[in-house]
Amino acid sequence: xxxxxxxxxxxxxxxxxxxxxxxxxxxxxxxxxxxxxxxxxxxxxxxxxxxxxxxxxxxxxxxxxxxxxxxxxxxxxxxxxxxxxxxxxxxxxxxxxxxxxxxxxxxxxxxxxxxxxxxxxxxxxxxxxxxxxxxxxxxxxxxxxxxxxxxxxxxxxxxxxxxxxxxxxxxxxxxxxxxxxxxxxxxxxxxxxxxxxxxxxxxxxxxxxxxxxxxxxxxxxxxxxxxxxxxxxxxxxxxxxxxxxxxxxxxxxxxxxxxxxxxxxxxxxxxxxxxxxxxxxxxxxxxxxxxxxxxxxxxxxxxxxxxxxxxxxxxxxxxxxxxxxxxxxxxxxxxxxxxxxxxxxxxxxxxxxxxx
Numbered sequence: 001x002x003x004x005x006x007x008x009x010x011x012x013x014x015x016x017x018x019x020x021x022x023x024x025x026x027x028x029x030x031x032x033x034x035x036x037x038x039x040x041x042x043x044x045x046x047x048x049x050x051x052x053x054x055x056x057x058x059x060x061x062x063x064x065x066x067x068x069x070x071x072x073x074x075x076x077x078x079x080x081x082x083x084x085x086x087x088x089x090x091x092x093x094x095x096x097x098x099x100x101x102x103x104x105x106x107x108x109x110x111x112x113x114x115x116x117x118x119x120x121x122x123x124x125x126x127x128x129x130x131x132x133x134x135x136x137x138x139x140x141x142x143x144x145x146x147x148x149x150x151x152x153x154x155x156x157x158x159x160x161x162x163x164x165x166x167x168x169x170x171x172x173x174x175x176x177x178x179x180x181x182x183x184x185x186x187x188x189x190x191x192x193x194x195x196x197x198x199x200x201x202x203x204x205x206x207x208x209x210x211x212x213x214x215x216x217x218x219x220x221x222x223x224x225x226x227x228x229x230x231x232x233x234x235x236x237x238x239x240x241x242x243x244x245x246x247x248x249x250x251x252x253x254x255x256x257x258x259x260x261x262x263x264x265x266x267x268x269x270x271x272x273x274x275x276x277x278x279x280x281x282x283x284x285x286x287x288x289x290x291x292x293x294x295x296x297x298x299x300x301x302x303x304x305x306x307x308x309x310x311x312x313x314x315x316x317x318x319x320x321x322x323x324x325x326x327x328x329x330x331x332x333x334x335x336x337x338x339x340x341x342x343x344x345x346x347x348x349x350x351x352x353x354x355x356x
Contacts, residue, residue: 007045011057015041018112040105044068050089052082058113065106065118069125072099073133074331076221093332096122099134129180130220132338145290146175146275146282153290156280160273166254167269169240171284173252176237177213177227178291178328181284185253185262186218189241193229204326213238215329217251225329230298292324292339299323306341 019034029037045057048064051071055064066078074093077084103122110118122134146153153175161168170184179187195211205212205226212226213234219225229235241252253262270276270284277283296304299320303309312320321336328335 007049007056008042011041011045014057014109014112037105037108040102041109044102044106047071047089049085050087051077051084052088057109060106060110060113060115060118062118062120065103065120066125068102068106069099069122069134072102073126073130075126075130075133076223093133095334096132096134127220132335133332145293146280146286153287156273156275160269160275163272164254164265164269166244166252167266169237169244170252170266171287172237172240174284175287175290176231176234177215178288178295179215180218180220180288180329181266182218182259182263183215184218185251185259185266187215187241187252188217188249189238189245189252190248190250193238194226199226219329223329225326227327288328289339292328292336295324295327296320296336296340304340306339 015038019037020028041057045055047068048055051067053064053067063078063080067081070076070078071091072094074091076091099122103119107119110116123131126134146156157168157172157175160171170181170187173179173184173187174181192213192215193211194214196205196209199205199212203226205228209228209230211229213229214224215227216222216224229238245252253259254265257265266284274280275282275284280286282289293304293307296302297309300309300312300316302312318333321333321340324336324340325331325333328339330336
């Protein structure tokens with residue numbers, strides 16, 4: 001028998017005592033708000049039990065809220081999470097608006113059980129790169145690509161390679177394949193390329209490409225993705241990586257360093273090379289933005305909205321956003337807005353008035 005079998009009764013008593021009151025202002029709320037709040041809380045505690053937490057409502061803690069946010073974002077469970085029950089639904093990415101609303105209800109509930117301040121802002125439960133998953137306004141307002149400023153991408157790559165050839169190749173891979181820093185450091189190049197015909201039947205890979213690079217080590221949650229090999233620059237980056245890491249299983253992290261040391265070495269070389277926000281207005285992550293914008297241009301023949309692109313068919317734009325998100329390793333096309341800008345910016349050509 002599961003622990004706390006009467007959790008529904010306990011939650012119902014708390015709702016009866018507090019649900020009519022506004023979370024902040026002390027006034028009576030509408031019946032619609034009361035119903036939505038009750039449904040949300042029952043849903044959240046039911047999900048927590050499916051995820052392996054056999055808790056009563058009054059035992060709600062920070063780790064429970066964190067796991068809920070990860071689940072709603074479509075992310076892997078946080079470290080230390082218990083095994084889920086066989087009936088647990090798989091993580092599924094929800095809209096930022098939905099996540100914010102659920103946290104709002106949990107925040108009010110935490111006050112009822114004497115734990116004000118327990119529920120933090122949504123971004124506190126995810127890493128910096130996942131913040132766009134929980135922010136309502138996630139579209140980039142300006143281009144963060146390295147090439148968007150005065151920096152010459154080739155010159156920056158050469159400067160880094162002169163300081164440390166291993167970090168230079170890591171940076172080259174970030175530019176060529178949109179890798180994150182950790183993914184680049186852990187990348188094993190010898191067996192990475194997979195021809196399209198050899199992809200697993202269930203592989204989430206775009207159509208129309210001859211081959212792909214398999215990316216798994218260092219990814220968020222260990223999520224496998226396939227990034228298309230589509231240019232000479234990408235082949236050059238892959239060849240450079242294979243020249244350094246010559247054997248199957250060899251990675252691009254500098255020999256003799258632990259993963260932590262290799263990541264610190266990367267940051268040190270970035271500072272030495274001047275690839276910092278203070279000096280260039282962006283960071284090495286700007287190469288990932290550059291990858292996303294270049295891929296969008298290749299898919300649509302137009303610059304991304306953040307680069308002033310306009311006049312593209314809405315369905316074609318959605319497909320491009322999906323493909324960019326997929327090759328970046330994200331489940332939701334909305335995340336592309338953090339790199340490409342809002343689709344609304346590009347709906348009407350500049351020489352045509354919007355419909356009224």
